[in-house]
Structures are given as structure tokens and as C-alpha cells.
Amino acid sequence: MNNKLKGLLAVILLSFLGWYFLLKQSDYTITFKVNAATGTISQGIVEWSATQSKKQNETYSILEKRNFDFIKQQMKKGNEELEYTWDMKSINDSMTKVTIGIKDLNHSFYNRLTAPFISTKFRTEQIEKIKSFKLGLEDHIGDFKIRIDGEGSSKEMYVAYISLKSVLQEKAQTMLEYDPKIIGYLDKNKIKIIGYRPYLEITGWDEDKEIVNFNYCFPIPKDTKYIPDSNVKFKIIPALKGIQATYFGNYRTSDRAWFTLLDYAKKNDIKIENKPLEHFLANPFNGGSELEWETKIIIPFAKK
CATH class of the missing domain: 3.30.530.20 (START domain)
Structure with a gap:
């Protein structure tokens, strides 16, 4: 082995040891x-x-x-x-x-x-x-199952809603805490809830701090007259187009479907706005297996 090769090997070895x-x-x-x-x-x-x-x-x-x-x-x-x-x-x-x-x-x-x-x-x-x-x-x-449905769309809806804020892990608990307020308002004012299947509309998501701002919404007839309230408001949630998934499991961890859609969008180079819309299709108060609780989730495409 000549001196140049020995020197090269020594440099490589020293470089490796220095890095290691x-x-x-x-x-x-x-x-x-x-x-x-x-x-x-x-x-x-x-x-x-x-x-x-x-x-x-x-x-x-x-x-x-x-x-x-x-x-x-x-x-x-x-x-x-x-x-x-x-x-x-x-x-x-x-x-x-x-x-x-x-x-x-x-x-x-x-x-x-x-x-x-x-x-x-x-x-x-x-x-x-x-x-x-x-x-x-x-x-x-x-404890849950997620099915990616690909591109999908939601329907426009008129809703009564309460604006809330929580850490990501406590969004379902926060909804339950405020459930009596919005249901009590609707019952008191004899406002019909269409289907009794609420929506959760994310309006802001701080991914670093894991804090979400969201509206807890119940569909109501479009001709409903608004009766002023300090918490409950009315609005139209517009129809959305985006990527969609179906989540089966406890609503407490429905954000697992959000993460699945985020990975799907990244891998397929799909530009989205990180504001998921969830539609809960089962009532947890009716009991049953959590794996049968179905939620439709859509994350809208980013605006051009």
C-alpha cells in the first residue's frame, strides 16, 4: 500500500471518527x-x-x-x-x-x-x-379506523353555532361542556335541529401550540329567525371542495383523520387550507361500539 493511499485512508478514518x-x-x-x-x-x-x-x-x-x-x-x-x-x-x-x-x-x-x-x-x-x-x-x-375517500365536497348549510377554543386534545370535551348551552338555546326558542348531527368547523389551527379555534354547529332551517344570545350565533357554512376521509371511533381522537389527510395531501402535492370540517353522524349518547361512530371529515383545497 503506497503512502498516498495510506494517507487517504487515515483522513477518511479521522473524518469518520470526528463525525462519530x-x-x-x-x-x-x-x-x-x-x-x-x-x-x-x-x-x-x-x-x-x-x-x-x-x-x-x-x-x-x-x-x-x-x-x-x-x-x-x-x-x-x-x-x-x-x-x-x-x-x-x-x-x-x-x-x-x-x-x-x-x-x-x-x-x-x-x-x-x-x-x-x-x-x-x-x-x-x-x-x-x-x-x-x-x-x-x-x-x-x-381504537379507530380511517378511510381516505379522496376528493369530495360538502353541502352549504345554515347553522346555529358557538365559537370555542381549546387545545387539540380537548376539543371533544370542550364541545360537551358547551353542548347544554346551544341545545338549551335551541330548545328554549323552539328551533328545529335538522338531523341532530352536529358539525365542527375549524376556523384557526396553531399547529405549534396545538390550539384550535372552532365553531360547534347545528344545522337549522334557513328561515329561522335569530333571537339574540351572548353565545349562540347563526351563519351559513359554504359548500367546500377538498380531500375527504371517513373516521370511525371516539370523537375525542377524530383529529387522527386530519393528520392522515395532511400526510395524504403532502405526498400527493395537494395544496390545502388546514381548516377541517367534521360532520358527526352518530350520537355517542346512544352507546354502542365506538368503532361504529362515523364522522365525515373534509379539509378544503387552498384558495387560488
């Missing part, structure tokens, strides 16, 4: 695939972190978040400090690849020397931890 020990973001990486949208997984990470905080006394803080496909968080427990970098990449309409980079801020050099090559305490604990997350996520996914 100084620049590489993680000590150990775990990858898996799951039948869920990137947003569903992102929500799962947030909820899992909250559970870990309660059950394992682990404190999680988000260092960086990008849309619904990237989360970097720090975990602290006693003297232990770890960073988890979650990267979600949609493979197709239903499958997502999840890559988790894990870094021990106090023992990074040792873990890089050992964890990728031999079974260490750090490696075993992290594999079990991520495996537990994946099993919990798969259990959650089993």
Missing part, C-alpha cells in the same frame, strides 16, 4: 414502522411523555418541534439527562417510519463506544422504553 464522536447527534438509534400518520405519532409522543412524567418521575421538555414530523425533547430524572430526537417520515397513505436518536448527555462518549455494538444497560433500557411506547401506540391505533 463530535458531530453525530445521537449515541444510539432505534427505528420502527407503524401504521399511523405522522401527526398521530407526534400526538402519541406528547401523551407518552406526560404519562412517563407521572409514572416514572421523568421530566420532558420540547427543545425543537417541526410540523408533525420532528420532535426533539430533553428528559431529566435525578442525575440522568437524555435527549430524544424523533423523526417521522410518511412512507405511504398509512405507514410511517419512525427514527429515534437517543443521546445521554452525561455518558455520551462511553455509549457511542459500546451501545451500537454490545448489549449495555443503557441500550437495553432504551430498547425496552421505545418498545413500550410502540406497543401503546399500536393499542391506540386499534
Whole structure:
């Protein structure tokens, strides 16, 4: 082997070692695939972190978040400090690849020397931890079904509505809290509800803070005379064209269909306005299997 080749190999080796020990973001990486949208997984990470905080006394803080496909968080427990970098990449309409980079801020050099090559305490604990997350996520996914219907449209409707605001995870609970107000108003004023199948109209969605502004709506006859009220208003929801899905499951997690449509739009280069319209076709107070509760969801095309 001549000196030039030896020198080149030395440079390559030193460059690799420099990258591996100084620049590489993680000590150990775990990858898996799951039948869920990137947003569903992102929500799962947030909820899992909250559970870990309660059950394992682990404190999680988000260092960086990008849309619904990237989360970097720090975990602290006693003297232990770890960073988890979650990267979600949609493979197709239903499958997502999840890559988790894990870094021990106090023992990074040792873990890089050992964890990728031999079974260490750090490696075993992290594999079990991520495996537990994946099993919990798969259990959650089993609680609902989503069917992408492709392009669709909604009908124009005249509605009575209340404007509300909540974090994304509590939209259904917020609707239930205000249900007596709007139903009480309609009953008191003898206003007919057409079909008793309400709509939820998203008017604003802060994806970073996961806060939604929305109207909780009930269809009523167009000739209904408005009786002034501090909460309830009347309006026309125009007909919409967009991409549509059918969701079967508890209304609390109907946003899982939103995430599925977002991934579908991104993959198919469809420009949409992130303001879903949900039409609930079942009454949860009637009981029955949640997998039979049907919701039609449409996200409108972006305005040209």
C-alpha cells in the first residue's frame, strides 16, 4: 500500500471518527414502522411523555418541534439527562417510519463506544422504553379506523353555532361542556335541529401550540329567525371542495383523520387550507361500539 493511499485512508478514518464522536447527534438509534400518520405519532409522543412524567418521575421538555414530523425533547430524572430526537417520515397513505436518536448527555462518549455494538444497560433500557411506547401506540391505533375517500365536497348549510377554543386534545370535551348551552338555546326558542348531527368547523389551527379555534354547529332551517344570545350565533357554512376521509371511533381522537389527510395531501402535492370540517353522524349518547361512530371529515383545497 503506497503512502498516498495510506494517507487517504487515515483522513477518511479521522473524518469518520470526528463525525462519530463530535458531530453525530445521537449515541444510539432505534427505528420502527407503524401504521399511523405522522401527526398521530407526534400526538402519541406528547401523551407518552406526560404519562412517563407521572409514572416514572421523568421530566420532558420540547427543545425543537417541526410540523408533525420532528420532535426533539430533553428528559431529566435525578442525575440522568437524555435527549430524544424523533423523526417521522410518511412512507405511504398509512405507514410511517419512525427514527429515534437517543443521546445521554452525561455518558455520551462511553455509549457511542459500546451501545451500537454490545448489549449495555443503557441500550437495553432504551430498547425496552421505545418498545413500550410502540406497543401503546399500536393499542391506540386499534381504537379507530380511517378511510381516505379522496376528493369530495360538502353541502352549504345554515347553522346555529358557538365559537370555542381549546387545545387539540380537548376539543371533544370542550364541545360537551358547551353542548347544554346551544341545545338549551335551541330548545328554549323552539328551533328545529335538522338531523341532530352536529358539525365542527375549524376556523384557526396553531399547529405549534396545538390550539384550535372552532365553531360547534347545528344545522337549522334557513328561515329561522335569530333571537339574540351572548353565545349562540347563526351563519351559513359554504359548500367546500377538498380531500375527504371517513373516521370511525371516539370523537375525542377524530383529529387522527386530519393528520392522515395532511400526510395524504403532502405526498400527493395537494395544496390545502388546514381548516377541517367534521360532520358527526352518530350520537355517542346512544352507546354502542365506538368503532361504529362515523364522522365525515373534509379539509378544503387552498384558495387560488
